[in-house]
Amino acid sequence: MPKILIVGGGYAGFYTAWKLEKHLRRGEAEVVVVDPLPYMTYLPFLPEVASGNIEPRHAVVSLRRHLKRTRVINARVTNIDHANKTATISPEGGEDWQYDYDQIVVTAGSVSRTFPIAGIADNAIGLKSIEEAVAARDTLVRNFERAASLPVGSELRKRLLTVIVVGGGFAGIETLGELRSAANALLGQFPDISYDETQFHLIEAMGRIMPEVSLPTSEKVLKDLAQRGAHVHLDTQVADATDGVVKTNTGEEYPSGLIIWTAGVMANPKVVNGSDLPREQRGRITTQADLRVVDAEGNLVEGAW
Ligand SMILES: Cc1cc2nc3c(=O)[nH]c(=O)nc-3n(C[C@H](O)[C@H](O)[C@H](O)COP(=O)(O)OP(=O)(O)OC[C@H]3O[C@@H](n4cnc5c(N)ncnc54)[C@H](O)[C@@H]3O)c2cc1C
Structure with a gap:
């Protein structure tokens, strides 16, 4: 069975897994989501959570409760060796292990971009x-x-x-x-x-x-x-x-x-820099309009999204 690895169960990763569950026939592919958090966070509600207008638990979606046919792994992906189609999975407090895949979807989101301002x-x-x-x-x-x-x-x-x-x-x-x-x-x-x-x-x-x-x-x-x-x-x-x-x-x-x-975000540097996927000057993985990864010359990188 082909293996589809989704790095990050946030907005894009959760929806990718959810839609794949709907489209794939039983036994057609194994779908795995790896995220250090057990929930998808709906970021647009964070200002309302900060003010108390929305309860925190109403702005998060449990991965295991909603993804019935997806394997959920609570860990970080710390390296992507796409040339050999293998990723390093790092569980909290445990030994790293390798996961071999056929298709990878990199949706590890962004992190706050801070400038070197004291304090x-x-x-x-x-x-x-x-x-x-x-x-x-x-x-x-x-x-x-x-x-x-x-x-x-x-x-x-x-x-x-x-x-x-x-x-x-x-x-x-x-x-x-x-x-x-x-x-x-x-x-x-x-x-x-x-x-x-x-x-x-x-x-x-x-x-x-x-x-x-x-x-x-x-x-x-x-x-x-x-x-x-x-x-x-x-x-x-x-x-x-x-x-x-x-x-x-x-x-x-x-x-x-x-x-x-809230002065800006940048592509998740740990995931992007720990991979051999092509990226542009600002550190973002390069894709074409259908989200397939391409290199600087526009050549498709097979099996990467
Ligand atoms: C305050 C705020 C308000 C917003 N409001 C709006 C809005 O009104 N409308 C709108 O369209 N957009 C809004 N956005 C933007 C929108 O939320 C983001 O564009 C969207 O969440 C991006 O989805 P994503 O899946 O790329 O990343 P995320 O949803 O951030 O998901 C990334 C996931 O990757 C996981 N991850 C991180 N590192 C690793 C790792 N090493 N291994 C595995 N997993 C990892 C994280 O835990 C997370 O679950 C807002 C954003 C913010 C911050």
């Missing part, structure tokens, strides 16, 4: 996993609790009530809007905290937000956010975030109790 790795939360979204919400609620018992105007109280989002793409803007709404709802439970004390800032390096939509639409969003008390700083970059104090290249300084980093 970001230590103090900012990304928004690529359910755990990060839950951590953002927990931090917001905890900061309100702590701030409420501190004197009005104190430095720590101001810091705890200041939220910074870095990156004005869809993820950042949605997260800013959702957290602003969550804070408004929390204010109802914290009569000691006033609306004016809660500060929300989004920092974006470009001169506009959400490049995927038209300029008039993005300007409408900016206006709406301003009315809701969320400040967007365009043409501004984070220069430093040491000890949670966000300093910008325009000279502003914001001590913050919650920093969210």
